[in-house]
Amino acid sequence: MAHTDRAQIDLAALESAFRSRNAEVAVIGLGYVGLPLVLALVSRGFPVTGFDIDPKKTEALNAGRSYIRQIGDSQIAAAVATERFHATTDPARLSSCGAIIICVPTPLSPQREPDLSFVVDTTRIIRDHLRPGQLIVLESTTYPGTTDDVVRPILEETGLKSGSDFFLAYSPEREDPGNIQFTTSQIPKVVGGDGDAARILAVALYDQVVPQTVPVSSTRAAEATKLTENIFRSVNIALVNELKIVYDAMGIDVWEVIDAAKTKPFGFMPFYPGPGLGGHCIPIDPFYLTWKAREYQISTRFIELAGEVNTMMPRYVIDRLALALDRHSGRGLNRSRILLVGMAYKKNVDDSRESPGLRLMEMLLERNAVVEYHDSYLPTLPTMREHPDLAGRRSVDWEPSILGSFDAAVIVTDHDNVDYEMLATQCPLIVDTRNAMRRVAGHNDRIIKA
Incomplete structure (x- = not known):
């Protein structure tokens, strides 16, 4: 179980450890989000522990092999060769890390409601190995309030308190698989903390990895930022999908229209139609907000209409x-x-x-x-x-x-x-x-x- 001694935390020393890249960082979930983050951290000089419950993944990584096509074996082998990276299925390794970053899936249930089971299970694993002075960061896309209302209570079951004994933050992943122009280390990072100390520590960590950190007032604001980014895409893709149907009935090529419209140097951003939405974000994230909005008796008609158009x-x-x-x-x-x-x-x-x-x-x-x-x-x-x-x-x-x-x-x-x-x-x-x-x-x- 976690270490519950209530020692005085030296925030300046923790911040210095991140800025000097001496603190060991754990990344939980070694998929399309977690693995690129591991490589970015290692390339900046951090010692990194990669944790995953799938032993096939950890064995492959430690042998210098990749299981994601966009990441070559040579990149994994180079990370392993630095001797700063090791993958494991042993959760006890988490206790030695100064920061733990959660990059696990947040799918929808069959009822199209948020499925936080991966986040909950991961947080419980961290809880069992939590010690004073650690920074915990959730990167998984989710609804506003998850970090405060789901993650923090589980971690505080140890008797340790967020903001004084450990530090909790949210920083949404912005991975775009297959995009060679914008990789993990080239994309600005939004950071919201559960209190000022958590935000400062999270900024100190990510400052070493990305070109710009964008601090916001709270974890909820950071969670809402990611949803806003993907809802923006969902709504605009729905718009051009609907225009495609309308223009096709009129004998007009929607792709020709979009190509012509995007020559306008202001006030227009091109989006393109397709056979429907895919991926781990855009088809899912809007439903996280619509589900949460019902708690406040608010109907998200615009977002739901976009979902209906894309689904059909x-x-x-x-x-x-x-x-x-x-x-x-x-x-x-x-x-x-x-x-x-x-x-x-x-x-x-x-x-x-x-x-x-x-x-x-x-x-x-x-x-x-x-x-x-x-x-x-x-x-x-x-x-x-x-x-x-x-x-x-x-x-x-x-x-x-x-x-x-x-x-x-x-x-x-x-x-x-x-x-x-x-x-x-x-x-x-x-x-x-x-x-x-x-x-x-x-x-x-x-x-x-x-």
């Missing part, structure tokens, strides 16, 4: 595909062979979480279509809580004879490594949800935008 986009794509098949070959979806091109939730990543491609595959199977997919980033579909029946399906090879065997292809994710020219010459019908075929000349009579 896979059905719109299926309808466009069925219509195109009917017009092109006189047959419907029943027993048609359909190829889904790209199953990751965004281009050039190997992450299938919340991907609209998964829903499209399920809907096509329900319509008795024969469905395959191609995605070199996802050679096999992983086990997924919401799509268990799709696990284990394998990507088909990208060969002319295989492409020509399908009645239609649907471009779901516009990976850069796809030979779209081959697709255009071999597949009789293409439904393009990403405007990927813009790079291919001709064949317009067989390319349907959706």
Whole structure:
């Protein structure tokens, strides 16, 4: 159990340890958020302990191997070679760390309500090894009040008090997998503390890793910042998705319109339509706020409407595909062979979480279509809580004879490594949800935008 001695904490010494990069930092959760943070901390000279409950991950990391495509083995091997990084499944290692950063998933329940089980379980692990003088930072996206109302009470079960014995902060992750322009160490970090001391210590830590820290007044303000960022994207993507439907009915290409509109040097920011939302943030985060808002008897109609628009986009794509098949070959979806091109939730990543491609595959199977997919980033579909029946399906090879065997292809994710020219010459019908075929000349009579 935790050490409960009530010693006087030397805040200046703690801050100095972070600024001099002498304090050991633990990162809990070694996925798409935690692992890049580990590498950023190690590159700045911090000793780092990576904690994960999955022994396969920790064994791979300690052997210098990566399990995330965007992070190469060489990066992991280099971190291990510094002898400042070690991955472990042993929670006792947390007690030696000056800072513990929580980077675990915050999904939705089947009822579309916040599922904080990973945060709660992780906080209980920290509680059992908490000692005076530690800084605990939650990075997982969540609703305002989680740090204060969920994390702090669990940690204070030790008898230690936040703000005097240990220090608690919230700093939302801003990872964008696959974005080589903005990596972890290039993105400003918002920081809110449970009191001034926690904020000061968290700023001292992150000042060593990112180009700018942005302190805010509280953990709740920091939690709200992350939700605002992703709700902004959700709402604007819903807007262009709705415009796509309207303009398509009018015979207008929405991508042409957006390209023209973005030439305006002020007052317009381009967002692009697609087959639905995917990833670990944008399809999920708005529901965290709408759920919390109900506690205050507030209806978030604008946010919920955006969610409805984005959620219905896979059905719109299926309808466009069925219509195109009917017009092109006189047959419907029943027993048609359909190829889904790209199953990751965004281009050039190997992450299938919340991907609209998964829903499209399920809907096509329900319509008795024969469905395959191609995605070199996802050679096999992983086990997924919401799509268990799709696990284990394998990507088909990208060969002319295989492409020509399908009645239609649907471009779901516009990976850069796809030979779209081959697709255009071999597949009789293409439904393009990403405007990927813009790079291919001709064949317009067989390319349907959706």
